[in-house]
Each structure stands twice: as C-alpha cells, then as structure tokens.
Amino acid sequence: MSLLELADIVIHMGKKHCEILRTIERASYRFRYVPLQYIARKMSIKPKVLERMIDWLVKNKLLKKKQEDYIGYALTYKGADALAIKEISNLGIITQVGPKIGMGKDGDIWVAYLNNKPRIIKLYRISPERFKHIRLHRYYILPKRKLSWLDISKILARNEFRALSILYKQGVNVPRPIVRNRHVIIMDYVPGRELIKTHLEDPIWVFERIVEELVKALKAGIVHADLSEFNILVTEEGEPYIIDWPQFVTSNHPEALSLLERDILQISKYFSRKYKISIKDLIEIINKELEKRNVELQITLQ
Secondary structure, eight states: HHHHHHHHHHHOHHHHHHHHHHHHHHHTTTTEEHHHHHHHHHHTHHHHHHHHHHHHHHTTSSSEEEOOOOOOEOOOOHHHHHHHHHHHGGGGOOOEEEEEEEEEESSEEEEEEETEEEEEEEEEEEOOOHHHHHHHGGGGGGSSEEEEEEHHHHHHHHHHHHHHHHHHHTTTTOOOOOEEETEEEEEEEOEEEGGOOHHHHHHHHHHHHHHHHHHEEEEEEEEOOOOOOHHTEEEEEEOOOOOOOOOOOETTTTTHHHHHHHHHHHHHHHHHHOOOOOHHHHHHHHHHHHHHTOOOOOOOOO
C-alpha cells in the first residue's frame, strides 16, 4: 500500500474508528488478540454495534480478526500507521506523495508534501527476522522487558528522533526533525543522494567533511554506531548529511569510541575502494581531525 492510499483511509476514519484502534493498542500488552467483549466494555458500546464499525477497519486491513475460541482483534502495522498519521495530520494535510525513496532494514521512507512543503516520512517496520537481529545485536538500546514488534518500532523511532533533535541543535548536518508519533517520524527533506549512488568530484574534501560531522556529533554526545555509505546523503554542492540514527549510543557509553572507530573505518574503506585513495592517507586525515578536536582516539590500520 502506498502512503497516499493510507492517507485516503485516514481521511475517512471517524472518531469511533480511532477510539477502537487506540483501545486495542492499549490492550495489546494484555492480549495477543483483544476480545470483542473487552473492547465493547471499555468503549461502552454494544458488541453488535461495535462489530459493524470494526468490520470497516478489518476490511481496510487496519485490524486482523481471530475467531477461534473467541472473537478478538489485533492491530496491524497498517493500523498503527493510520493512528500515527491521523494524530500527525494536525501539522498539515498530505497533499501529494512522492516516491518511496528508501526501504531500509528498519522501515519505509517516503517523500510527502504536507501543505505543499516537501517532507520525509519514515515509518519504522520491524520484520520477524529483523526483530530477532535487533534483540541479539542491538541489546544496548532495548529495555529488558518483553517487547512486541510495535514496541521495538516505537523505541527505534524515539531513539532516532532524540538523536536528530540533539544533533540538529548542535549544528551537525542531519535532517531537521519535526515530529514523532509512535513509530513514525516526520523530518525535513534533504535534497541529496546516497553516498553509494554518488560519484564525487572531490572525494577527499567530502571525506574530510564526513569526519568533521562525526566528530561534531561525538562532541554533542552522540555516536552513530552503524555508519555506512548507505546512510550518508550528499547534496549537489558536496555537503554530507548523516541519516539513520536509531541505534546511536551516547558518548559516555563504554563502547562509544570503539563504535566511532568502526564507523570511521567503514567509511574509510569505502572511499579507498571506490576512489583508489590510500587508506593510510585517509587515516591520517582522520587522526588530524581527532587531534584538532581533542578527542582521545587514535585510528590505526586494521
């Protein structure tokens, strides 16, 4: 389903539809499928009347239905999307939807026009495989309690919004965050292309700028922790913007400097491979910037 189709469904959602979705969302911590009788009791509506309203939500795939043992309903990703977009809509109506510009490991990224202004809408979507990966490899960003797919999606969106808010205020080249609701973030559109898709006229200058931004982020208290050529945007002027921050760690994290070193080496290897630049020369550039900024880290060739 496209974002425009979702926006059309949101327009036709009434207050009771939203109340049903919120009731099921809140009860999902108690039930895998929330019983119809429970929803009716919470909303003070007769079950048969409620079921007719729920049928519209099921038809539009905002809810899924269970009929074995008892009649119950569970929120789908589309239902969570609809709730978030509905509550965000007070910022402006989605008047136009551009292309889906990203389908990353953690979610979908769209260009959309809110009141005719271009924005990025990022909807976090955690697949079962990705769910297991995050639990295993990103343990440091998750609480220890049992979490659902939507819980993790919300945590990642909250983490990224927090990182962007801190970094943008400190002058780091990141998209300006506008609002977050549940697992959805809206941010400014950056007119750039992914580094992997760009041929640079002056790769050394861009590399130096990327290192500067990473060190500025460190000074602001943030380390990306998953940097690659896929999450750096480069404008026509060659200015780099760093995106995708849900897995960030703070600079006082015990692994912060080792994660920063990994990020920097990952980008160094990419520049060396694509532009045939000596990795030793790139590491020298890095260490000069680290020394200039009084960062107690010395990068060595691995």
